[in-house]
Amino acid sequence: MSVRVRFAPSPTGFLHIGGLRTALYNYLFARHHGGKFILRIEDTDQARYVEGAEDDIIDSLLWAGIDYDEGPKREGDYGPYRQSERKYMYHEYAEKLIEEGHAYYAFDTTEEIDEMRERLKKSGNPSPKYDSITRQSMKNSLTLPQDEVQKKLEDGDEYVVRLKVPRKEEVRFEDEIRGVVSFDTSGLDDQVLLKSDGMPTYHLANVVDDHTMGITHVIRGEEWLSSTPKHILLYNAFGWEPPKMAHLPLIMSPSGGKLSKRKAESEGIPVNTKDYIAGHYIPEALVNFLAYLGWSPGDDSEIHSMEELCELFTLDRVSKGGAVFNFKKLMWYNENYIREHSVEELMTDVKELAAEAGWDISDEEYLKQVIELLHERVSKIDEFISMGDFFYNAPSEYDEKAAKKWKDDSVTLISDYKESISALAEGEFDAATLKSKLEEVIEAHEVGFGKLAMPLRLAVTGQGFGPDLFPSIEMLGKEETVSRIDAAVQRLS
DSSP states (O other), X not given: OOOEEEEOOOSSSSOBHHHHHHHHHHHHHHHHTTOEXXXXXXXXXXXXXXXXXXXXXXXXXHHTTOOOSBBTTBOOTXXXXXXXXXXXXXHHHHHHHHHTTSEEEEOOOHHHHHHHHHHHHHTTOSSOOSSTTGGGGSSBTTTSOHHHHHHHHHHTOOOEEEEOOOSSOEEEEEETTTEEEEEEGGGOXXXXXXXXXXXXXXXXXXXXXXXXXXXXXXXXXXXXXXXXXXXXXXXXXXXXXXXXXXXXOOEEOTTSSBOOHHHHHHTTOOOBHHHHHHTTOOHHHHHHHHHTSXXXXXXXXXXXXXXXXXXXXXXXXXXXXXXXXXXXXXXXXXXXXXXXXXXXXHHHHHHHHHHHTTOOOOOHHHHHHHHHHHTTTOSSTTHHHHHHGGGTSOOSSOOHHHHTTOOTTHHHHHHHHHHHHHTOOGGGOSHHHHHHXXXXXXXHHTOOHHHHHHHHHHHHHSSSSOSOHHHHHHHHOHHHHHHHHHHHHHHHO
8 A cells, every 4th residue: 555644734824833743744654655745735714714824834844844745836636735626525525425314404503503502501411512412403404304404405594514423332443653542422513514604624624635635644633633533434424444543642831731822932932833944943953853752763863864764753653642842952953953064054044144134244254264163152043143243243232141240340350451462463363362361361360260251252242152252352353352342341331
């Protein structure tokens, strides 16, 4: 059997980081088995459709290196790949279910359904639903005379099509990650399959599309586990063999519970893939991090290319329990990938950002030296700009926390240091000499290294941290360094 998997997001928002992980696992599974990875846009919820969301989904996948074989803009033999363009198909299959007694027309208004629920709540039912019992007292094609049903349809009365869920049956299936899962149909409602606007719900469209697209494995988030018995009932009603199911563990917040948008934002975790693109994260680092967010290869290895992940990935090594989003671990991955990139490999991205920041990057050799000095310090690509701005611009303000370390004796110490380096000849203004001059000053004043080094760093860079100080001063040159020290003495004293 040739493996065919799909990622089927809804364009009701931008691609969530959890959605990217689902897409990644599908992609890795497909590539591991030499199969196909399909992108399907489930845009049946027109009321919540977000302009630009589909493009965001596609751009995000391609940025991460998740290349789909079939989908929008890459038509294959199973298209179209937007559910809104497959509307005719769902009506045909819904009618088939009605004809064979597995579904029915329901003409109830929203008010009538609300009244039913309120009535049942008062009689002691805490969670009333439209099901095998309550359907008997509602307005549908199971309770109305056939001629009245036909008249309503001819008159264009609003209706929905509901799945006729059997009463008190057990639905069992084997999940590739969780093992045997069973549900009792008494806990299920008669799911709406076609809405009153003629659009299918997720459940009908999902099943019809997966079958007609030849999907062999459905790999999706744990939140869809409770919907699976309805899907199994639909497969059985159609007489189709269901694809193999695999429900991925939730991504958990560091503070506990599911990583919702609200929790992510409160904990400083970017929630959408576009935030990682805009934040200049390394895509390979994010992919490597997400791959390990609920899966492991069974050894102590942590760094793998996409090709290696494709070779290693199997569903039996996906965990059942939730995986905590460790943001520090993501930054570790990002730092690792930056270290692995050479200065030449980083140049293109840094030059683009440097130009946006208004740096004069005509001297490419100077920029290379800046990148070399910052290479072991930064966690993200954009930090080459924020941390390295002092190489191109004198500080216009000073780090508030570091400025607190500017003490009463800082002016004396830094002024002595300025006099010492001002006397250096042009060929002597190098990192080693600059450091030895600082050591001479602190020895003369009998103070610790930090008493002068921190005020000096603050004066020259405006920051309390950064690349090696003395090579940085050497790059700035004597005239610029002296000028910055004078400015800091005047402004910070």
